[in-house]
Amino acid sequence: MTVLSTPTSRIRAIRLREDLKQIADLIELCFLDNIDPEGQEYIRHIRQTANNFSGLILENTTPENSTLPFHGYVWVENDKIIGNITLIPLRSKEKGGYFVANVAVHPNFRGRGIGKQLTERAIRHVREHQGKHVYLQVREDNEIAIQIYRNLGFDEISRRTMWVYRPSSRLVENIPSAIKVAGREKEDWSQQRVWLDAMYPRELHWNLPIRLDKMEPTFSNWLTRLMFAEFQRSWSVRKDSKLIGAVTLDHGSETHDYCWLATSPIWEDEVIRNVFPVIARKVLFPKRLAVNYPAGRARASFEAAGMRELNTLLWMKHKISLLNESIIV
Structure with a gap:
């Protein structure tokens, strides 16, 4: 009581x-x-x-x-x-x-x-x-x-950790031949959505700038971004042609560009180590990149990808x- x-x-x-x-x-x-x-x-x-x-x-x-x-x-x-x-x-x-x-x-x-x-x-x-x-x-x-x-x-x-991109030295992309990082395909969305729902449960949306409906690759979403100059990009990660992860980059706040990471615990280490060096090379301001992720998971992989823990919150x-x-x- x-x-x-x-x-x-x-x-x-x-x-x-x-x-x-x-x-x-x-x-x-x-x-x-x-x-x-x-x-x-x-x-x-x-x-x-x-x-x-x-x-x-x-x-x-x-x-x-x-x-x-x-x-x-x-x-x-x-x-x-x-x-x-x-x-x-x-x-x-x-x-x-x-x-x-x-x-x-x-x-x-x-x-x-x-x-x-x-x-x-x-x-x-x-x-x-x-x-x-x-x-x-x-x-x-x-x-x-x-x-x-x-x-x-x-x-x-x-319990969630906020990771921000702060590499201690220049990262060299060393993607294994079996891994391919490329722009997201439309047919990847259904699996990406399943992973996103598991990674970012609705009960946590009250303080996350996540907009799942805006990530879907539809014509109306594309047109909205074009009309209002909204920035968003998505990548897929494949291993031997099998989808193992996806990331949507969104201008989430005045201080961070959020990378909404969608994958399975089975593949998260491979996805993190290979996708973030690619994203950091593709954007103008890589130090704005941030990832909100379950605490205690994939720490070594985030650090290897040039990310640093900003905080861990209950x-x-x-x-x-x-x-x-x-x-x-």
């Missing part, structure tokens, strides 16, 4: 017009050593909104009626924000789902349970708004936070249930 304590008066909802600059400073301070390019872009977005658009933000907006991904709760002491949690409804990706992010506590105030109480308040918010699930991600090496989340009723649903889920949550008032 998950027991949620009474929220303290030091916790209040984020006031977008006045809090964003302090929140950006706090997130940057707390995650300085581990922040990735997407995190840096998020902080830049917060500062830009605070500096240029704060006067346009409506008062009394909530996560449910605002499109800005900055809502949530803060912990305030002596008029200073020393704790933050961001709460983002998933809306179209999963009705009733919320994403918790940026759980940050100033280093001078840690060890007082502030992060735990902020997370409890976020869970309470979701419950009050008839939400069904709360999701979060936490670094694999953050054992203290992982235990807090488990104690609050979060369960691990996946993906966790809390199911909101009236029957097994008790609120102490």
